[in-house]
Amino acid sequence: MATEASKGRWLTAGLLAPSSIWFLIMLVMPLVVVAIFSFGERAPAGGYTASFTFEQYANLPARLKAFQNTLTLAPLGTVLTLLVAYPLAYYLAVKAPSRWKLALLVLVIVPFWTSLLIRTYAWIFILGGRGIPTLLEFIGIEGVRLINTPTAVVIGIVYIYLPLMVFPIFVSLEKLDKRLLEASNDLGGSPFRTFLQITLPLSIPGMATGCMLVFILLMGEFLIPAILGGGKVFFIGNALVDLFLQSRNWPFGAAVATTLVIIMLVIVSIYMRLMMRVSAHREDVSIM
Amino acid sequence: MTSPAQTDTPDIRFENATKRYGDVVAVDSLSLAIDKGEFFSFLGPSGCGKTTSLRLIAGFEQPTEGDVLIGGASMVGTPPHKRPVNMVFQHYALFPHMNVADNVGYGLRQLSPRPPKSEIQKRVDETLELVQLAEYGKRRIWELSGGQQQRVALARALICRPTVLLLDEPLAALDRKLRREMQIELQTLQRDVGITFVLVTHDQEEALSMSDRICIMRDGRIVQSGTPRELYDRPLNRYVADFVGKSNFIPGKIATVNGRSIDIESDGGMLFSCNPSTEQDTYTVGDSASIAVRPELISIGPPGSNAEALGTDVVIPGRIQNRIFLGEHTEYLVSTEKYGEILVLSPKYIESVRGSFERDEDVAIGWKNETALALEDT
Numbered sequence: 313m314a315t316e317a318s319k320g321r322w323l324t325a326g327l328l329a330p331s332s333i334w335f336l337i338m339l340v341m342p343l344v345v346v347a348i349f350s351f352g353e354r355a356p357a358g359g360y361t362a363s364f365t366f367e368q369y370a371n372l373p374a375r376l377k378a379f380q381n382t383l384t385l386a387p388l389g390t391v392l393t394l395l396v397a398y399p400l401a402y403y404l405a406v407k408a409p410s411r412w413k414l415a416l417l418v419l420v421i422v423p424f425w426t427s428l429l430i431r432t433y434a435w436i437f438i439l440g441g442r443g444i445p446t447l448l449e450f451i452g453i454e455g456v457r458l459i460n461t462p463t464a465v466v467i468g469i470v471y472i473y474l475p476l477m478v479f480p481i482f483v484s485l486e487k488l489d490k491r492l493l494e495a496s497n498d499l500g501g502s503p504f505r506t507f508l509q510i511t512l513p514l515s516i517p518g519m520a521t522g523c524m525l526v527f528i529l530l531m532g533e534f535l536i537p538a539i540l541g542g543g544k545v546f547f548i549g550n551a552l553v554d555l556f557l558q559s560r561n562w563p564f565g566a567a568v569a570t571t572l573v574i575i576m577l578v579i580v581s582i583y584m585r586l587m588m589r590v591s592a593h594r595e596d597v598s599i600m
Numbered sequence: 601m602t603s604p605a606q607t608d609t610p611d612i613r614f615e616n617a618t619k620r621y622g623d624v625v626a627v628d629s630l631s632l633a634i635d636k637g638e639f640f641s642f643l644g645p646s647g648c649g650k651t652t653s654l655r656l657i658a659g660f661e662q663p664t665e666g667d668v669l670i671g672g673a674s675m676v677g678t679p680p681h682k683r684p685v686n687m688v689f690q691h692y693a694l695f696p697h698m699n700v701a702d703n704v705g706y707g708l709r710q711l712s713p714r715p716p717k718s719e720i721q722k723r724v725d726e727t728l729e730l731v732q733l734a735e736y737g738k739r740r741i742w743e744l745s746g747g748q749q750q751r752v753a754l755a756r757a758l759i760c761r762p763t764v765l766l767l768d769e770p771l772a773a774l775d776r777k778l779r780r781e782m783q784i785e786l787q788t789l790q791r792d793v794g795i796t797f798v799l800v801t802h803d804q805e806e807a808l809s810m811s812d813r814i815c816i817m818r819d820g821r822i823v824q825s826g827t828p829r830e831l832y833d834r835p836l837n838r839y840v841a842d843f844v845g846k847s848n849f850i851p852g853k854i855a856t857v858n859g860r861s862i863d864i865e866s867d868g869g870m871l872f873s874c875n876p877s878t879e880q881d882t883y884t885v886g887d888s889a890s891i892a893v894r895p896e897l898i899s900i901g902p903p904g905s906n907a908e909a910l911g912t913d914v915v916i917p918g919r920i921q922n923r924i925f926l927g928e929h930t931e932y933l934v935s936t937e938k939y940g941e942i943l944v945l946s947p948k949y950i951e952s953v954r955g956s957f958e959r960d961e962d963v964a965i966g967w968k969n970e971t972a973l974a975l976e977d978t
Contacts, residue, residue: 494660495693497680500710500760509706513697 343573349566358560368567375568378551381537383575385462385547386530389469390523396470397477397522402511404478405485417482420475432468432539439464439540460542468536473529477522484518485511520587524580531576548572609672611636611764611796612657616666619652619820626652628820629666634764634798634813639790641799641811643843649820650800654766657798659683671763681710686757687766691773692749694741700752701737704728707760727755730789747778754789764796771806783809804844808832816840834877838975841892848898848942850891854974857883862974864891868938872914874974883974890975895945897971900932901954903962912966918942920961930956934965 353363372379404416423431437443439458448456458464488511496506534549541547548568555565610633619627627649634640642650655661656668659680668675675683686707694703705724708715715723728734731751736744744752750770757765770786771779787810790797801807807814808828815825816839824836828844835841838849852866862874862883872891876883883889899910907915918934921941930951932944944965946956957963 489693491689491691491693492695494658494680495687495689495695495756496706497660498658498685498687499707499756500681501706502681502710505710510695 346566346569349563350570352563352566354561354563358562360562368564369571371564372567372571375548375551378546378548378568379571381462381546382531382533382548382572385465385469385537385545386527386533389466389473389530390527392466393470393473393477393526394519394523397474398481398515398519400474401478401481401485401518405482405488406511420478424475428472428535429539432472432536435464435468435471435540439467459540460544462541462545464540465537465545468540469530469533472536473526476525476529480521480525481515481518484515484521488514516587516590520590524583528576528580531572609636610634611638611671612798613669613672614653614656614666615669617653617656617663617668618665619649619656619661620664625820627656627663630820630822632815632822632825634796637794637796639787639797639799639810639812641801641807641814642817643801643804643807643814644817644823645802645843648817650802650817651768652820653817654687654768654798654800657683657764658685658687658766684762685764685766686760686762687768688750688753688757688770690769692753694749694752694756696741698741699737700728700733700739700741700744703741703752704737704755704759706756711760723759727759730758730792731755746774747782750774750782754786758793758795761793762795764798765790767797767799769801770799772801772803779806786810808844814844816843835892835973835975836877838890838892838977841973841975846895846943846945848893848895849975850893850939851977852889852891854883854885854887854889857885861969862889864889864974866891866939870938872972873969874972875970877973877975882976888977890977892973892975893942893967893971895931895943896929896947898942898944898965898967900934900944900946900950900957900963900965903964905964905966907966910964910966911968913969914972915964915966916942917962917964920957920959920963923957923959932957932963934963936965 349360350368351364351366352360353365353367355361400420404413404420408416436459439445441459444458445456448454458467492510492514493506496510497503501509532549533547534553537545537547537550538553541550543550551568552565552572555561555568612632612634614630614632616629616631617627618625618629630649630653642653644650652661656663657670657675659675659678659682662676670684695706698706701721701724704727705720708720708723724737725734728737731754733748733751733755736748736752741749741752750773753770767786771782774782783806786797799807799811808831811828813825813827814831816823816831818839824831824840826834831840831844835844835847841847841849850866850868850872852864852872855863855865855871857863860876862876864872864874866872874891877892899912901910903917905915907913916936916939918936920932921935922933924931924933929945929947932946934942934944936942942965
């Protein structure tokens with residue numbers, strides 16, 4: 313019996329080994345390297361020299377604007393994406409005729425088939441001088457400037473991240489037992505109240521997953537602000553690109569990156585705890 | 601009379617109600633009245649239109665033609681949330697994100713104006729007490745057993761005091777013993793609350809044991825409706841006799857029609873005297889018909905027994921092909937030379953008098969003429 317049990321343990325260890333080693337080399341080690349660099353000093357020609365100083369962290373306020381932008385536009389972008397994605401997911405899961413469903417779902421994914429860079433560039437023309445502002449002038453609204461503003465960045469965010477939000481919500485609405493809606497209807501709940509009391513709370517898991525995905529990716533976003541913000545709307549991601557590639561100030565870049573990781577850890581764990589409470593012991597709910 | 605007497609208005613009326621899905625006719629010009637305070641059942645195999653009929657009452661479906669009336673008022677166009685009926689769903693459809701008390705109180709919270717919290721709390725407690733779940737308000741739905749979930753569904757549907765309670769296969773998910781218990785409980789509950797119950801089931805035992813009246817359906821139409829005893833003792837045709845209880849059928853032709861006695865000449869050549877199954881004069885000499893005998897009305901004895909010994913009018917020799925011991929009675933499958941296999945249900949006390957029979961043993965079986973029914977083949 314003992315040999316059976318130990319055999320099982322070895323098998324478990326053996327099967328977990330590849331992923332554990334991968335995790336260690338690809339995830340933990342780079343993070344440790346970054347953390348070590350963040351306590352170092354910039355070499356005269358750029359790069360890193362070993363040292364132990366908190367100077368880089370003391371310097372963080374120099375990039376305050378990037379932190380502010382990220383910490384306001386990432387949550388805002390997430391919420392707006394959710395607001396746009398929910399009705400779309402609801403239509404796809406509940407209202408769309410079943411023979412169209414698959415085709416409509418594919419349409420949501422189609423943009424993924426083109427490079428993110430090209431799609432974001434396309435928005436320069438849509439939001440730029442000869443795009444929407446010109447159209448607005450036609451109906452008498454003049455002097456609207458979109459490109460290189462936070463608004464342009466947020467519009468880009470909603471566009472790019474929409475599918476990531478639509479799918480988890482779609483799944484949770486699709487698997488919603490339609491008999492629950494009939495039961496609510498039968499007990500006197502109008503269609504609108506049924507939505508508020510049954511559909512909405514039961515799609516929280518999908519919304520939570522979608523928000524999590526979009527928010528985490530947004531915190532590290534640099535492409536959309538770089539292209540649609542025109543260097544005027546700066547995210548932490550842009551600061552990192554600048555610090556590592558342009559000014560080659562690796563230790564300061566590492567300090568910014570480490571701070572970002574810590575902020576994310578705090579926010580995500582608070583969020584998880586919150587979701588845990590909302591879904592208290594519910595078997596039909598998963599956090600991600 | 602200026603105002604119609606309450607008891608004269610049936611609670612539910614179908615008037616030529618038809619429901620079509622494309623080319624498929626689910627319910628075919630159904631006309632039917634369900635009385636106030638009645639325990640009424642729709643019985644039939646799946647696809648016979650019984651569930652659609654129930655959904656027509658609930659308002660989840662609208663009739664393609666005809667009308668459905670509740671309490672004398674036409675319900676065509678009235679959405680489910682404005683109908684005075686509540687439903688117990690097949691798999692309960694309890695709200696997973698609410699605890700037991702919130703599930704039960706759901707109907708009250710939809711009322712406008714919404715009753716005060718204390719009032720809702722009080723009614724929830726009362727209703728939970730009614731279904732014997734007094735201490736379970738704070739429990740989560742999945743912490744309950746199947747039988748308890750069933751009771752929560754019942755409480756949730758009853759709390760608004762509907763004029764009619766609809767039950768869609770409410771006991772199908774329970775095991776046999778629990779099902780029996782719940783059948784008795786449902787019946788008692790119905791008497792206590794005095795609400796009209798409309799049950800949909802494919803389980804004949806369930807329908808027979810609980811209902812005041814049963815409507816047997818096939819292909820969207822009513823085959824026969826009546827009290828359980830009427831359906832059991834006087835089935836209109838083979839379909840009903842086969843669906844309600846078990847029955848033996850011996851095929852033949854009508855030989856003579858003589859008032860309350862019909863002689864059928866079986867394909868095996870023997871003449872059987874039977875009772876008609878309807879009051880109507882629909883029997884024509886020469887038509888094909890079956891002799892139907894319930895297995896529990898057949899007497900079994902040792903080979904060579906005469907009619908007197910068996911206490912019957914008819915005697916047929918046979919051989920035991922199979923024997924199933926069922927506790928309170930024994931089921932024998934007797935093969936006969938001319939009439940095929942005949943099922944016989946022999947109660948324990950007969951065994952105590954005549955002894956039991958083994959497989960491959962020769963026996964004699966028989967029945968009294970008035971227990972056999974002449975059924976036309978439809």
